[in-house]
Amino acid sequence: KLTFPFKVDIDFATGHVTAPAKVLTRRLSDLQGLFMDSAAYEQMLSRENPVLYDVYEIQVPEEAGHLASCTTVIYPGKVGKEYFFTKGHFHTIEETAEIYTCLRGEGYLLMMTRDGRSRAIKMTPGVSAYIPPYWAHRTLNCGGEPFVFYGVWPADAGHDYAAILDKGFKQRVMEVDGKPAVTE
Numbered sequence: 203k204l205t206f207p208f209k210v211d212i213d214f215a216t217g218h219v220t221a222p223a224k225v226l227t228r229r230l231s232d233l234q235g236l237f238m239d240s241a242a243y244e245q246m247l248s249r250e251n252p253v254l255y256d257v258y259e260i261q262v263p264e265e266a267g268h269l270a271s272c273t274t275v276i277y278p279g280k281v282g283k284e285y286f287f288t289k290g291h292f293h294t295i296e297e298t299a300e301i302y303t304c305l306r307g308e309g310y311l312l313m314m315t316r317d318g319r320s321r322a323i324k325m326t327p328g329v330s331a332y333i334p335p336y337w338a339h340r341t342l343n344c345g346g347e348p349f350v351f352y353g354v355w356p357a358d359a360g361h362d363y364a365a366i367l368d369k370g371f372k373q374r375v376m377e378v379d380g381k382p383a384v385t386e
């Protein structure tokens with residue numbers, strides 16, 4: 203089936219994308235069980251349920267051959283000493299890669315394999331990171347302003363959150379002495 207060329211405009215400051223984009227908003231309550239300090243999590247949730255991140259997905263057919271893309275905006279904040287992060291996932295089709303390019307702010311891209319390898323890449327504007335096939339990925343905002351990045355991946359890749367909800371990520375980024383530190 204023939205699809206026609208199109209363009210969108212991306213606002214690097216806010217991550218907003220002109221149509222056709224689908225917006226996905228994740229709040230604190232959507233990340234139950236993922237932050238290290240569960241007492242801090244419950245305490246925060248009893249007071250407020252902030253938006254941790256918004257995803258603006260540029261819609262294309264979810265079929266082999268197409269490339270999906272989105273901006274993700276992670277807002278600044280922490281649960282206890284741990285910076286706000288995305289849920290993180292493997293792709294359902296695990297042999298699919300992804301590219302993340304930072305547009306604004308300061309963050310980390312955490313990656314891990316099912317057999318226990320892990321890598322962290324510091325993301326600042328202009329840094330473009332390659333997530334190879336088989337690597338789960340999570341991003342976080344360790345700065346004081348919104349962290350915005352643009353991601354591109356095979357449109358049929360899908361998301362597999364199960365392993366992350368079960369075991370989490372090996373590495374975490376926490377504030378230590380007022381600075382972000384990657385812990386093993």
Ligand code: 6PG
Nearest residue numbers: 257272274288289290291353355
């Ligand atoms: C993808 C991308 C990216 C990601 C968002 C939110 O494969 O779709 O990695 O769009 O989904 O940054 O992260 P979570 O899906 O882990 O919540």
Ligand code: NI
Nearest residue numbers: 293300339355
């Ligand atoms: Ni992905």
